[in-house]
Amino acid sequence: MAIVLSRTDPTSVMASTVDERGELVGAPLALEFSALAAFVTERERAHRAAGDAAERWVWSDSSRWYGDLLTAGVRVQRCHDLRLSHAILRNSTLSAGTEFARSAPSEWSRPAEPLTAAVAPVHSALFDLSDTIASGRSAAAADDSVAEYRRQLRAIAEVPDAGRLRLLLAAESVGALIAAEMRSAGLPWRTEVHDAILTEELGPRVPYGTRPAKLEVLAGRIRSILGDNTVNPDSPQSMLKALNRAGLMITSTSRWELAEYTHPVIAPLLEYKKRARLLTANGWTWMDQWIVDGRFHPDYVPGGAATGRWATSGGGALQLPRQIRAAVTADPGWKLVVADAAQLEPRILAALSADTSMAAAGRGVDMYAGIVASGVVETRDQAKVAMLGAMYGATTGESGRLMPKLTRAYPRAIRLVEQAARAGERGELVTTWLGRSSPAPGEDWREAQWRASQPGASTAEEARARSRARDWGRFTRNFVVQGSAAEWALCWMAELRKGLLAIEGMNPQPPGRRAAASGPVFERIPHLVFFLHDEIIVHTPAEHAEEVAAVVTAAAATSGRLLFGDFPVDFPLGIATVERYSDAK
DNA sequence: AAGCGCCGCGCG
DNA sequence: AAAGCGCGCGGCGCTT
Known part of the structure; x- marks a missing residue:
């Protein structure tokens, strides 16, 4: 059994209970959006109380549905993400023979519309009225999601030995839950630490568009060495010409090419590039834009790369430079458990x-x-x-x-x-x-x-x-x-999430006690806050850190067995419990 | 003024 | 050192 949620109009949703073949069981339930959180909470609670397997929520797009639920303080255990699953089933050679894969592309084949708000927590992106009007596809949504779920179940049933494909769809879907949860919780970020690093490297903060003092000094040195007081070190074209005039027969100003030459300008130029990069990529502007209430809230995009790796949108979370990782600091009384899969x-x-x-x-x-x-x-x-x-x-x-x-x-x-x-x-x-x-x-x-x-x-x-x-x-x-490694990582995270839920249960805090900074759901419980291909960070109350580390390690072993059964391959982790991200390895 | 391609560089 | 994969992003400088 599963419950398909679909949007019928800007303020209501339809909850349709379906069986293993996607056929309706009883009449669909119409709900006002404002009642959805309570409905979901009650179903999750009822399953826990009965000791059943968790409810499986079926919806078009986890980033929207689950983002809203998290904002309302509700977590779920399992889902089926229709859009992500659709993409896999349409393209997989394993399902290539099915009617599903051979039929013409549909609305479901389009990528999800990106979330509009720059940072979480987002106020109902799902029920944004203008979005509904713009997309012009609201009325048939209920039918559509149930029908799509049925089509997908039918496609899977047609695939011989679909065990791996089922695991992939489950992993992809729970990954989407995790992505929404991490976006909501955010990575703990100390702006005063970040600011101190920037000031050390660049000089005191200056308005956007002006060069900080230490960069200005370097730029001046570069100009005087080259005897050219107009050259702009921020412009590759300008620099290339100036360097050629100075007798350096380079074809680009990339670091590795510059490093092959000896000339007094090389050292200050490389120094300039290094620091200027910090300013433009992760300087004060980035800090103002992306750090909200002491948390970095990147927008993860599950399956964003063709290989199945995640992408991110905004904030550059795939490229957090080592230079500023000291700003990633656990809250007082908390720890970061940092782990990466070795090779x-x-x-x-x-x-x-x-x-x-x-x-x-x-x-x-x-x-x-x-x-x-x-x-x-x-x-x-x-x-x-x-x-x-x-x-x-x-x-x-x-x-x-x-x-x-x-x-x-x-x-x-x-x-x-x-x-x-x-x-x-x-x-x-x-x-x-x-x-x-x-x-x-x-x-x-x-x-x-x-x-x-x-x-x-x-x-x-x-x-x-x-x-x-x-x-x-x-x-x-x-x-x-790379794609199979991404699958291992998804299963690792899925198992890890399961283990973390077992540590503290998934009980949200009472509404009055929510700390907006860390998201309402994660105020006191260990939770994932970062993921990067083969690396995770869990933010946990210090008293649970040891247990969390054990869960992280066990999850890696379980993931290996899930994928490769008895084949004797190990997936050891580098793992550290630290205050600051920069203290791990 | 806005869109776009290129450059260069950060991460795995 | 940087060749060989996958990403995102900001700045520049050109075109429209």
């Missing part, structure tokens, strides 16, 4: 390919050390470079030279990525462990290949087509590994 992708590759030798090299905490110990390469650095090269498709440099050694030691693993690359070069789709498939190459890619295959094709056309084919092959090569 996740090579371990995933070992499991995907059932390469027992490679898995054995990962028995310890440091897989690269294990590869060295097996005598495959000489140094840890070589092991790392070779593995990355294998997964990214490097052909030149040291990485390329080490490939034969890797191929000899781990033929199964290397064969898997090579086959994925060849498939991509032919324009075919590849699929992750749980069943997410790569997008098909675009129209212009196909056209380039077609053109090169014609009798009169020029050598330039042929070379171009080959190059494009190899580009796409590197993408599909990496897709299977």
